[in-house]
Amino acid sequence: MTVEKRHAIQPYVDPGQRGTHTAGGWRWQDRWRDLPPGGTVPVGGTSTHYLTGGWRSDRPVFDANACSHCLLCWVFCPDAAIELDDGKVTGVAYDYCKGCGICAYECPKQGAMTMEPDTTAPDNGEAAI
Amino acid sequence: MKRDSSRVALTGNEAGALAMKQVRPDVVAGYPITPQTELMQQFAKYVADGDVATDLVLVESEHSAMSAVIGASATGVRAMTATSANGLALMWEMLYIAAGYRLPISTMLVSRSLGGPINIHCDHSDAMGMRDTGWIMLFAETAQEAYDNGIMATRIAEHDSVRTPVMTVQDGFITSHTTQVLSVLTDDQVTRFVGVYRPERSLSNFEQPMTYGSIVLPDYYMDIKRQQADAMVNAPRFIDQVSEEYAELSGRRYDPIELYRMDDAQVALVVLGSAAGTAKDAIDIMRERGVAVGLLKVRMFRPFPHVEVAEALSRTRAICVMDRSLAMGAPMGALAQDVATSLVTGRRVPPMYNAVYGLGGRDITIEDFQGVIEEAAEVAVTGAPKAAVRYVGLRGNEE
Amino acid sequence: MAEATQRPDPGAEGATEIRWHARGGQGAKTASTFLAESAVDAGFHAQGFPEYGPERMGAPIRAFNRVSKHPIRRNTAVTEPDIVIVLDDTLLETVDIAEGAGVDTVYVVNADVTTDRARAESLRKAVGDARCYVLDANAIAVDEIGRPIPNTPMVGAMLRVTGVLPLDTVIEAMSDKLSKKLPPKVVAGNVTAMRRAFEEVTQL
Numbered sequence: 001m002t003v004e005k006r007h008a009i010q011p012y013v014d015p016g017q018r019g020t021h022t023a024g025g026w027r028w029q030d031r032w033r034d035l036p037p038g039g040t041v042p043v044g045g046t047s048t049h050y051l052t053g054g055w056r057s058d059r060p061v062f063d064a065n066a067c068s069h070c071l072l073c074w075v076f077c078p079d080a081a082i083e084l085d086d087g088k089v090t091g092v093a094y095d096y097c098k099g100c101g102i103c104a105y106e107c108p109k110q111g112a113m114t115m116e117p118d119t120t121a122p123d124n125g126e127a128a129i
Numbered sequence: 130m131k132r133d134s135s136r137v138a139l140t141g142n143e144a145g146a147l148a149m150k151q152v153r154p155d156v157v158a159g160y161p162i163t164p165q166t167e168l169m170q171q172f173a174k175y176v177a178d179g180d181v182a183t184d185l186v187l188v189e190s191e192h193s194a195m196s197a198v199i200g201a202s203a204t205g206v207r208a209m210t211a212t213s214a215n216g217l218a219l220m221w222e223m224l225y226i227a228a229g230y231r232l233p234i235s236t237m238l239v240s241r242s243l244g245g246p247i248n249i250h251c252d253h254s255d256a257m258g259m260r261d262t263g264w265i266m267l268f269a270e271t272a273q274e275a276y277d278n279g280i281m282a283t284r285i286a287e288h289d290s291v292r293t294p295v296m297t298v299q300d301g302f303i304t305s306h307t308t309q310v311l312s313v314l315t316d317d318q319v320t321r322f323v324g325v326y327r328p329e330r331s332l333s334n335f336e337q338p339m340t341y342g343s344i345v346l347p348d349y350y351m352d353i354k355r356q357q358a359d360a361m362v363n364a365p366r367f368i369d370q371v372s373e374e375y376a377e378l379s380g381r382r383y384d385p386i387e388l389y390r391m392d393d394a395q396v397a398l399v400v401l402g403s404a405a406g407t408a409k410d411a412i413d414i415m416r417e418r419g420v421a422v423g424l425l426k427v428r429m430f431r432p433f434p435h436v437e438v439a440e441a442l443s444r445t446r447a448i449c450v451m452d453r454s455l456a457m458g459a460p461m462g463a464l465a466q467d468v469a470t471s472l473v474t475g476r477r478v479p480p481m482y483n484a485v486y487g488l489g490g491r492d493i494t495i496e497d498f499q500g501v502i503e504e505a506a507e508v509a510v511t512g513a514p515k516a517a518v519r520y521v522g523l524r525g526n527e528e
Numbered sequence: 529m530a531e532a533t534q535r536p537d538p539g540a541e542g543a544t545e546i547r548w549h550a551r552g553g554q555g556a557k558t559a560s561t562f563l564a565e566s567a568v569d570a571g572f573h574a575q576g577f578p579e580y581g582p583e584r585m586g587a588p589i590r591a592f593n594r595v596s597k598h599p600i601r602r603n604t605a606v607t608e609p610d611i612v613i614v615l616d617d618t619l620l621e622t623v624d625i626a627e628g629a630g631v632d633t634v635y636v637v638n639a640d641v642t643t644d645r646a647r648a649e650s651l652r653k654a655v656g657d658a659r660c661y662v663l664d665a666n667a668i669a670v671d672e673i674g675r676p677i678p679n680t681p682m683v684g685a686m687l688r689v690t691g692v693l694p695l696d697t698v699i700e701a702m703s704d705k706l707s708k709k710l711p712p713k714v715v716a717g718n719v720t721a722m723r724r725a726f727e728e729v730t731q732l
Contacts, residue, residue: 012351032352037292037360038231039345039353042330044338138568138576250580270603303603308564308576406601492605 052079056099059118062091066112073103073113136312141272141304144311145211145237145297146171148279150181151319152235155206155326158186158197162216163249164301165239169211191216195223195236202232203341205331207283209234213301214241214255221259227294228263229357230341233286233326234294236264237279240402241301242454242489250490251301253401254454256430257463263357265295265364266431270405273311274428275299277381280314283323284371291364293357298430300403302490314379322378361432368429385434387426388441390416394423396505397442399450399468401427404486404493411498420506433467439475442468446509448481449501451521455485460517482514486521497521543596544692545606549625550615553585555679558705560591563683563693566701567595570693575600588623595692609633613686615665615678617647620654633658636686638665638678641732652732660732661689663725672721673714680706680718684725695726 036042067089074082074089081097083090092103099118107113139147145168149157157176159169176185184201188194194210201208212220217238227234242252256266265285269275275297282295299305314322330339345353365385376382389409391397400408405426415422425441427434442448450469452462459466461483472478484501486493501521508514546563550556557578564576578591592606608628617639619625625635635655639662641648651660663685665678673680680702687695699719706715 032355033359035349035353035356037353037356038229038341039343039349040230041340041343042337044340046340136568138565138574300603302577302580306577306580307603308561308574309600310568310573403603406603410602494604494607495602 051095052098053095056097056118058099058101058115059094059097060092060099060101060103060113061116062089062113063111064090066109068109068112070108072106072108076102076106078102135315136310138308138310139272139313140167140306140308141269141275141299142168142239142306143171144272144276144313145239145279145299145305146175147313148276148319149209149211149237150175151314151316152209152280152283152323153181153207153320154183154209154235156184156186156198156201156208158188158194158201158208158210160188160191160194160212160216162191162213162241164241164251164305165211165213165216165237168237168239168305172211191219192223195220195227198234198236199223199227199230199232202227202234203230203332205326205328205333207233207287207326209236209283211237211239213239214249215244217255218243218258221262224259224262224264224294229354231292231357231360232294233283233292235279235282235286236294236296237275238296238298239301239305240298248489249301251303251403252453252488252490253298253463254488256296256298257454257456259296260431260463263293263361264431265291265293265361265368266429267295267297268401268428268430269297269299269304270403270426270428271311272299272304272307272309273381274383275304276311276313277375277379277383280319280322281371281375281383283326284374285364285368287323287326288367288371291360291367293360293364298402303403312379312381318378322375364432365429365434383428384437385427385429386437386441387424387428389424389426391423391425391441393421395421395446395509396502397423397425397445397448398498398501398505399425399427399438399442399448399464401430401464402453404451404453407493407495408498411495411502414495415499415502415506420502422502422506427464430464430467433471435467435471435474438468438471439477442472442479443475443477445479446512447505447514448479449484449505449508449519450481451484451486451501453485453487455488462518480508480512480514482508482517482519484519484521491522493521542598543594543600544611544690545609546593546595546611546613546686546692547606547609547628548591548593548613548615549619549623550589550591550679551585551619552583552587552589553677554615555677556589556591556615559679559683560593562702562705563593563595563698565705566693566698567593569701570697572597572693573600579605588619611636611686611690611692613682614638615682617651620650625654626656626658629655629658631658634690635660636682636689636729637662637732638682640664640667648732655732661685661729662732663729665721665725668721668724668728672724673717681721681725684722685729688726688729695722698722 069088079096081093101115104113104115149172175181176183186197191212198208198210240256242248243254267278278297282297286295372383408424412422450465452464456462465483548556560576564574567574573596575594594600612635614637641662665681666676668681669676669678703715
């Protein structure tokens, strides 16, 4: 019985072609042995490295003159993307803002937060899924 | 060897509770179910009396019990629980999670049949239902073994190279509710043996934060599971180290399997749990009558000691693997499947068949074992089992 | 009428097997437990276990013991008892107390046979030619403990008849176990009841 020469079992090739990938100084590895046990994420705050600003098609524009600093936009923002300083709203973290429009909807003051079309995207270091 | 232990009369449940107390878990979550209830009750009494400083959480279901224990363990403390049958079944998804997250949780299973119809007595259907969950599983024949396993389990689970949860199993009612003699260690001895569990990395380490429970997509999931499988495959070596240390302390040495009169055995019985004791008495009787029969008792069921099992059975002429549960729709029961696979891997397959016994707590007697041995002795001669699966002790004969 | 059976099992050599018949609430389970504990205290190997079914106060139940000089390995029911203890003689009407008994089985029965001749006759019928001992344990229990819970005096009677364990060892184990649940006066009453039974048990 002749057996055709076949290839040996090949290792998995990541379709994203991500050989190694840094997030906060920690590197994914190519070998299963080197992965963190149990699939745990062995560092904290990794969500800050995931820039979701590229998801939006509208962006909120902040006008400090119209703002009464009631902080409702900050309370309701699902992405913690409203920036504060010393208890006052200073702007929007556009790296993370997904453009959902809740801040503009909740704002009681005319013109403090308005939605505009936005075709720009933040400079992402990683591809967003 | 130091033999600093004392001889007491306890039920399996009392022995289990004592082991738990001496291991000093930081957190125990509890929910009652017969026949485990007395074990938890006794442990709760230890807590109430101040004999152990455990945070005892009485939860609303077994699913919650395992969830609570997983949460606690992830914060880097020693967490334990105990259950039976339908309680174990209710925590099914959490068992996979505990093992997948590599948490060193020790749990005591007091084996009981899974309902449908409801039955509170012993069989192994609950234990078999969890055999693929990734837990290490140790079976006890007696209250002594249940106690010893209960102490070693913590060390095994917490071993750096293992990091896998451990289920210690004792037979419901037969072991759990039978007062019997055993030797126990002092609180100090156990404290020193298990040590303190304070892992470097856990949710409590705020200097080096980490996350449990994030989603893992197809690009990494399989690799992480491969890693988990590797730990299971390599565990026997470390389990052996723990057993060796325990033997020095207690004078009792435990191996993955126990062989009884197997050296020259032509016929072999393979058994898990309390029926092994009855089998030994029956074997002595049949040996007197000239049957070269021996017993292979499996103690470490997961990871399955396939090399040792194949080696021990390779020279026999007939093997009867006895299952105390049904693997509905499979050609043979769970234990028989593992033995068959071991023999295939070991590349020597003597005639082998399955005998199902003791479902729902039905007693298996000396006479029953004698019948099994006689039939197996015939198979050793003919090479042909009567059927792939035989049933011991049914109403009305099969023939 | 009981059919005497031979006992061919050499594996049971040296193990004394005991079966208790009682009704739920009469203390058979507790007694089988402290009997096992006393056996261990006395340096023997032992098992003590009840049979579990739908228990209710008053329903017939059974409990078992094995006592042996050698390690007991079998984890199976006692089917051929050497000693049968009956805590409630009304069970004679519903339960075959002689089931599995052999020619040498000894019975210890809680019954008042002095005033109740009919009871004595039905008892003799149930056990056949076997050695049978009787005691009015209820009366002793009421005297010494205040309630007709016959387990402790029946243990006393059984120890006198069979000599399977020393009385004082069993009294110690029993007191230890009962004092976890009962006040000292009641425990002392149980001790007295056991000693009285030891003296007063008679042959049928």
